[in-house]
Amino acid sequence: MNRHKLLNSRRLSVAGFSFLFTYILSFQFEGQVLYSLLDMHGADADTYILVAIIAHFAGLFTCGLFIKSQAAAKNMMLAGMGLCLAATLPFFFAPSSLWLGGLIISGYFSGCSVAVWGFFLKAFTPENRRIKSCADVLIYSNLLMIGVNVVAVNRSTFIGLSLAILCLVIGMAFIWMLPADQENEQNKTSKNKTYGSIKNPIILLCLFVFIITINSGLMYQVINPAFDHLTGLVSWYWAVPYIVALAIMRNLPMKEAKHSKILYIGMAMIIGAFISFMLLKRNTTDYLIVDTLMLGACGIFDLFWWSILGEMLDYSDNPAQIFGIGLSANVFGVLCGGVLGMAVTSIGLSGAEVTVIALTVVCVTLVMLPPLNRQLVLLLKSHVYLAVYDNMSQSQQTDIVRQIKTLDPLTVREQEVLQLILSGKSNREIAEALFISESTVKTHTRNIFSKYDVGSRSELISTLLKNQRVNDT
Amino acid sequence: MKLIRKRRNGYVLMLAVSICLAVWLGATFMIEAVFAFGAISLISLLLLVRQNRLLYDATLIWDNRIIAVPSALISMPGSQEKKDNDEIVVSTFGILIGSEIYRWGLDGVHGVRLHTVHINKGQMYLTFGDTAHTMRVELLHGITQKQAVLDAAQKLFRETGVTADITGW
Numbered sequence: 001m002n003r004h005k006l007l008n009s010r011r012l013s014v015a016g017f018s019f020l021f022t023y024i025l026s027f028q029f030e031g032q033v034l035y036s037l038l039d040m041h042g043a044d045a046d047t048y049i050l051v052a053i054i055a056h057f058a059g060l061f062t063c064g065l066f067i068k069s070q071a072a073a074k075n076m077m078l079a080g081m082g083l084c085l086a087a088t089l090p091f092f093f094a095p096s097s098l099w100l101g102g103l104i105i106s107g108y109f110s111g112c113s114v115a116v117w118g119f120f121l122k123a124f125t126p127e128n129r130r131i132k133s134c135a136d137v138l139i140y141s142n143l144l145m146i147g148v149n150v151v152a153v154n155r156s157t158f159i160g161l162s163l164a165i166l167c168l169v170i171g172m173a174f175i176w177m178l179p180a181d182q183e184n185e186q187n188k189t190s191k192n193k194t195y196g197s198i199k200n201p202i203i204l205l206c207l208f209v210f211i212i213t214i215n216s217g218l219m220y221q222v223i224n225p226a227f228d229h230l231t232g233l234v235s236w237y238w239a240v241p242y243i244v245a246l247a248i249m250r251n252l253p254m255k256e257a258k259h260s261k262i263l264y265i266g267m268a269m270i271i272g273a274f275i276s277f278m279l280l281k282r283n284t285t286d287y288l289i290v291d292t293l294m295l296g297a298c299g300i301f302d303l304f305w306w307s308i309l310g311e312m313l314d315y316s317d318n319p320a321q322i323f324g325i326g327l328s329a330n331v332f333g334v335l336c337g338g339v340l341g342m343a344v345t346s347i348g349l350s351g352a353e354v355t356v357i358a359l360t361v362v363c364v365t366l367v368m369l370p371p372l373n374r375q376l377v378l379l380l381k382s383h384v385y386l387a388v389y390d391n392m393s394q395s396q397q398t399d400i401v402r403q404i405k406t407l408d409p410l411t412v413r414e415q416e417v418l419q420l421i422l423s424g425k426s427n428r429e430i431a432e433a434l435f436i437s438e439s440t441v442k443t444h445t446r447n448i449f450s451k452y453d454v455g456s457r458s459e460l461i462s463t464l465l466k467n468q469r470v471n472d473t
Numbered sequence: 474m475k476l477i478r479k480r481r482n483g484y485v486l487m488l489a490v491s492i493c494l495a496v497w498l499g500a501t502f503m504i505e506a507v508f509a510f511g512a513i514s515l516i517s518l519l520l521l522v523r524q525n526r527l528l529y530d531a532t533l534i535w536d537n538r539i540i541a542v543p544s545a546l547i548s549m550p551g552s553q554e555k556k557d558n559d560e561i562v563v564s565t566f567g568i569l570i571g572s573e574i575y576r577w578g579l580d581g582v583h584g585v586r587l588h589t590v591h592i593n594k595g596q597m598y599l600t601f602g603d604t605a606h607t608m609r610v611e612l613l614h615g616i617t618q619k620q621a622v623l624d625a626a627q628k629l630f631r632e633t634g635v636t637a638d639i640t641g642w
Binding site for chain 1 (some may be wrong): 529532533536537565566578579580581582583630631632633634
């Protein structure tokens with residue numbers, strides 16, 4: 001019965017968030033509806049778009065500071081979507097200061113509403129199925145967005161705007177039906193129990209997301225303008241490869257979907273998109289090839305980091321903060337990528353030169369992804385292993401340290417430091433516990449790494465606790 | 474350690490002065506002088522970095538001291554040198570003799586390691602080194618009580634993993 005209830009809650013939360021995200025994608029965040037409206041009235045698109053993106057970033061980044069519970073998250077989502085609805089109404093009328101104000105309000109509160117969904121993703125989707133919930137949300141919202149875009153471009157912009165608002169209303173209805181205070185057993189036990197600092201993994205993930213998105217932003221700026229003449233096709237086909245890639249990734253076995261070779265496929269597709277763009281012409285078939293490679297890669301990358309972000313929610317008591325910060329890195333990347341793209345395209349170089357510069361930037365940044373991913377995976381594994389270690393008895397904990405052979409025996413002091421590392425303590429906490437300086441702890445830690453022949457704390461934890469984890473499972 | 478800190482401060486001062494002079498002379502277009510002071514700045518910076526690392530190691534040794542002694546005799550293959558200083562300490566990570574540092578246990582299994590410790594009534598002998606070089610230090614420990622020697626040996630074992638060989642007590 002409980003499982004059935006949880007499944008229903010998951011579906012409701014996915015549906016509610018998908019409709020909210022459709023509104024954001026089709027209108028508020030560089031959506032086709034917003035572009036059509038600005039174009040129709042001859043307004044300065046850059047200012048409006050920039051303001052909306054910055055407000056959205058602020059909403060994502062700050063929401064976790066004041067939303068701390070699931071009940072508050074539900075209220076925030078409902079209120080935020082209501083405010084977005086009210087702030088969108090002025091767009092049915094002629095441009096005025098209400099447009100700018102409306103974009104600031106809708107940008108900020110849509111950011112908050114997105115961030116707080118982290119609570120529902122954590123509560124209603126089991127850890128190993130979060131990649132599927134994230135894929136569902138991205139697939140449904142992009143499908144709905146295509147529908148809204150097609151109507152806005154081919155029928156009427158105002159009908160498109162009405163549909164975007166309708167999405168908000170439907171989304172609110174789904175969110176309203178969600179249970180407010182349901183916390184599953186997993187959450188209850190994990191509450192107030194974090195293993196080591198979440199700061200490092202989140203910084204790494206943000207860097208990872210930023211690099212991926214900066215490339216996407218750069219590609220849009222360089223590639224999209226070349227196919228402006230194919231408006232009809234672009235309005236519906238643009239996101240199709242993205243959705244197909246998400247659907248494939250969603251249905252891959254769990255291990256495959258998280259495997260780093262997926263990253264290499266994505267990288268090859270992005271580079272392929274650029275090379276095709278340089279070699280091919282600008283007709284329909286060429287667009288289909290370039291867009292399929294480019295957006296397919298975006299789909300792979302997006303689901304890759306969304307799923308990591310979903311996993312990270314378990315390591316914090318405030319999922320809104322983690323989810324919001326992770327997604328704000330995405331928005332920041334879009335902003336920087338756009339600026340970089342504009343800078344590259346506006347210096348008066350030929351199309352081929354611009355493409356080569358963009359390709360170089362993309363290649364250089366993409367090279368950073370595999371090591372970043374490796375480090376991120378290690379840090380996340382450390383959290384999992386530390387949780388396992390924490391549940392062991394004292395004798396089991398001692399056995400683990402003894403079982404693994406070292407290049408040289410640890411001193412008594414090093415053993416003490418190692419036990420505290422395995423308890424998830426930071427260098428400062430270890431220093432306080434042993435009444436020694438932090439630089440002494442760092443030196444002992446370096447020596448321990450050397451004796452276990454590892455390069456980092458996360459690698460050490462993985463090496464020591466990997467076998468135990470396998471035995472337990 | 475005081476001397477290392479004093480030297481470090483001297484290099485900071487030299488760096489600041491040479492940068493200021495280079496900027497000032499640059500503003501008056503005295504290119505040759507700018508190059509000269511630029512070079513001095515660069516050298517000061519390198520010396521400062523080196524001295525900072527020394528100070529870091531010295532602080533580490535000082536913070537983890539196990540025993541303080543009044544006199545040391547350093548033996549290397551082919552040479553011997555006596556050192557008297559009011560600031561000689563044996564620590565988890567080496568020996569500090571005034572401004573001189575003999576490090577061990579700072580670079581993991583492949584760096585310099587403490588190999589043996591021998592303590593008798595008046596002296597303490599420490600052998601340390603890596604695969605290429607070995608050094609021996611003789612210290613006048615000045616300890617008169619057996620319990621104090623045992624405590625020092627126990628602390629040494631706890632921190633470095635080396636069991637001291639105690640004789641003559």
